[in-house]
Amino acid sequence: MRRITIDPITRLEGHGKIEIFLDDQGDVANAYFQVVELRGFEKFCEGRPAEELPRITPRICGVCPAAHHLASTKALDDLFGVEPTPTARKLRELLYCAHFVHSHIAHFYALAAPDFVLGPDADPADRNILGVVAKVGTGVGGEVIKHRAYAQKIQEIIGGKATHPVCGLPGGVSRGISEEERAEIERMARSCVDFSLFSLKLFEDVVLANKGYVDLILSDQYTMQSYYMGLVDDQGRFAIYDGDIRVVDPSGAEFVRFKPRDYREHVAEHVEPWTYLKFPYLKARGWKGLVSGPDSGVYRVAPLARLNVADGMPTPRAQEAYEKMFDTLGGKPVHATLANHWARLVELVYASEWMVKLAADPEITGRDLRNLPSSVRGEGIGVVEAPRGTLFHHYRTDERGIVKAVNLIVATGNNHAAICLSVKKAAQAAIKGGRVDQGLLNMVEMAFRAYDPCFGCATHSLPGHMPLHAVIYDATGRVVQEMWR
Amino acid sequence: MPGRGKPGRQKRFLILGLGNPIVKDDAVGLVLAPMVGRLLPENLVDVDGLCGGGLEVVERMVGYEGAAVIDAFVAADARPGEVRRFAPGAAPGTHRTSFLHGIGLREALSLMREISAAVPGEVLVYGVAAREVTSFGEGLSAELQARLGEAAAVIARDLRAAWRISGPARKKGDAGCTS
Numbered sequence: 001m002r003r004i005t006i007d008p009i010t011r012l013e014g015h016g017k018i019e020i021f022l023d024d025q026g027d028v029a030n031a032y033f034q035v036v037e038l039r040g041f042e043k044f045c046e047g048r049p050a051e052e053l054p055r056i057t058p059r060i061c062g063v064c065p066a067a068h069h070l071a072s073t074k075a076l077d078d079l080f081g082v083e084p085t086p087t088a089r090k091l092r093e094l095l096y097c098a099h100f101v102h103s104h105i106a107h108f109y110a111l112a113a114p115d116f117v118l119g120p121d122a123d124p125a126d127r128n129i130l131g132v133v134a135k136v137g138t139g140v141g142g143e144v145i146k147h148r149a150y151a152q153k154i155q156e157i158i159g160g161k162a163t164h165p166v167c168g169l170p171g172g173v174s175r176g177i178s179e180e181e182r183a184e185i186e187r188m189a190r191s192c193v194d195f196s197l198f199s200l201k202l203f204e205d206v207v208l209a210n211k212g213y214v215d216l217i218l219s220d221q222y223t224m225q226s227y228y229m230g231l232v233d234d235q236g237r238f239a240i241y242d243g244d245i246r247v248v249d250p251s252g253a254e255f256v257r258f259k260p261r262d263y264r265e266h267v268a269e270h271v272e273p274w275t276y277l278k279f280p281y282l283k284a285r286g287w288k289g290l291v292s293g294p295d296s297g298v299y300r301v302a303p304l305a306r307l308n309v310a311d312g313m314p315t316p317r318a319q320e321a322y323e324k325m326f327d328t329l330g331g332k333p334v335h336a337t338l339a340n341h342w343a344r345l346v347e348l349v350y351a352s353e354w355m356v357k358l359a360a361d362p363e364i365t366g367r368d369l370r371n372l373p374s375s376v377r378g379e380g381i382g383v384v385e386a387p388r389g390t391l392f393h394h395y396r397t398d399e400r401g402i403v404k405a406v407n408l409i410v411a412t413g414n415n416h417a418a419i420c421l422s423v424k425k426a427a428q429a430a431i432k433g434g435r436v437d438q439g440l441l442n443m444v445e446m447a448f449r450a451y452d453p454c455f456g457c458a459t460h461s462l463p464g465h466m467p468l469h470a471v472i473y474d475a476t477g478r479v480v481q482e483m484w485r
Numbered sequence: 486m487p488g489r490g491k492p493g494r495q496k497r498f499l500i501l502g503l504g505n506p507i508v509k510d511d512a513v514g515l516v517l518a519p520m521v522g523r524l525l526p527e528n529l530v531d532v533d534g535l536c537g538g539g540l541e542v543v544e545r546m547v548g549y550e551g552a553a554v555i556d557a558f559v560a561a562d563a564r565p566g567e568v569r570r571f572a573p574g575a576a577p578g579t580h581r582t583s584f585l586h587g588i589g590l591r592e593a594l595s596l597m598r599e600i601s602a603a604v605p606g607e608v609l610v611y612g613v614a615a616r617e618v619t620s621f622g623e624g625l626s627a628e629l630q631a632r633l634g635e636a637a638a639v640i641a642r643d644l645r646a647a648w649r650i651s652g653p654a655r656k657k658g659d660a661g662c663t664s
Contacts, residue, residue: 040620040621040622041621043621044507044621044622056507059505059506059507059508059536106540110540128592129592129596130592130595130596130599133596133599133600138599138600141596141599141600142600145540145544145596145597145600145602148540149544163535163536163537163541164536
């Protein structure tokens with residue numbers, strides 16, 4: 001048996017390791033995606049005042065701090081039995097849309113675009129954002145930086161800091177915005193709408209116009225039948241800040257719809273000894289192992305899942321893009337994992353449009369920013385859609401609001417089983433007869449990059465470079481080939 | 486593109502400590518940056534901290550004549566507290582970053598220069614050897630904490646030479662952060 005290791009994985013957040021086992025014919029017998037992530041966060045929170053968690057939890061993962069901040073703030077709303085004021089809720093949503101904008105821009109141009117614009121077989125030295133800019137023009141690079149900066153500026157205005165917001169309070173937010181700030185936000189948001197539409201057009205021109213890429217997106221190696229989970233509003237439309245949790249089955253029919261507070265009735269977590277990350281699954285279907293399909297409890301979250309569960313988009317240009325995506329890919333639900341990249345751009349359009357809508361709302365500059373809590377209920381659950389999927393924060397406290405227990409189901413955790421399955425399937429298709437080269441290895445990595453995974457690591461220590469080391473063993477365990485990136 | 490420092494008050498140089506304050510030794514950059522700043526002339530050097538990587542780090546440097554990054558690194562042959570300076574050409578490539586989806590410092594600098602952003606001509610990268618960077622917790626390990634003063638002095642001496650600056654160190658007190 002031969003063993004190929006990809007460790008660590010390029011172009012994703014956190015630290016993971018892929019091990020691929022080949023049989024005697026050099027075909028993939030199995031593949032495992034192990035997560036070597038930071039440990040002990042839930043324990044770290046015990047004994048702290050719950051009000052500290054919206055400032056602590058963003059430090060779990062430096063990629064989506066706003067998601068953790070708002071999920072945590074909503075958990076405090078629930079814990080203290082208080083709803084935010086209308087102005088506070090709109091400010092939270094505006095902050096959150098800005099977070100989606102810069103996160104999705106970064107992912108598309110830095111992580112997804114290199115594979116599609118340059119090709120998965122391109123020289124790894126060129127297959128990065130610089131290669132993308134060289135191909136599509138430095139003007140695009142400037143627009144990427146500018147609109148990321150706009151979105152981060154909006155976050156800073158509302159959240160107090162560009163990266164780790166500090167504005168969330170149980171029952172509201174800590175500060176409002178002036179008319180001058182509102183006008184600036186609206187101006188930047190409108191520019192983000194234009195750029196999001198440009199990005200979508202770029203995807204269409206470069207990816208959808210290339211039959212090879214479309215075939216790749218629709219190929220069996222990147223297709224998985226699964227359940228899908230995401231938030232929906234009261235009209236069943238796409239939502240990222242609040243709503244019900246809807247799950248659809250592989251045929252697209254609604255399987256279950258529930259309130260965030262009831263998640264434990266529907267979602268459980270399975271543990272495997274070879275990875276630190278648990279495997280959430282649908283209790284009604286049970287844990288059947290790493291298999292997908294209608295009888296398996298494995299479900300997926302993140303952009304493709306969100307669009308699969310939604311009956312539509314709340315904003316006009318995003319709705320057009322949503323309809324075009326499903327029309328092109330053969331209707332709902334879409335099981336093509338790489339379509340996450342397309343869905344992500346549809347979400348980018350939505351988030352930009354929603355920012356404009358909120359910025360133009362007269363209530364957004366209101367001064368009624370908080371409802372004061374008056375009791376401690378002892379338990380609070382907050383759920384948002386992080387850019388990478390449904391994010392659950394669940395706290396238990398004593399009567400003083402001191403944390404006794406924390407349970408987090410992070411966005412990427414929901415996708416853990418699906419990522420394993422996608423990696424295995426891609427590996428089985430891309431590696432045959434023992435033939436392994438950088439392009440093939442990248443095809444395997446493309447499988448999990450589509451999920452935009454983030455493994456809770458905010459460490460960025462300096463090992464000098466990020467090595468990619470693959471070791472190939474023959475059936476006797478002898479090393480026959482080694483590859484470095 | 487403006488830097489994040491207040492207009493008219495941004496100084497010539499920036500020391501940027503990177504790290505996560507709740508991941509034990511990973512916080513060393515955040516702790517060390519102000520210590521280094523206190524050893525340098527107050528009128529020339531800004532100090533800041535960031536829990537991020539890649540492009541966000543480079544965006545923070547816009548408008549400065551020179552910048553230095555201080556961060557934890559892990560290596561089997563390095564004693565905790567040991568300081569290594571990474572040559573710009575050998576600056577870390579794409580590695581485990583936090584915010585910017587795998588854009589390493591080198592890529593980020595190249596991108597910003599490509600679009601003619603006013604980033605420093607040279608970015609000095611200092612790694613401080615650490616051990617405990619995989620578990621959540623507050624506070625540095627004892628061995629690392631004990632060597633911080635020495636590490637700060639090493640970096641400050643190097644920066645004075647690299648930036649060709651002279652002058653008295655800051656008055657006592659926290660160098661603080663500009664943002």
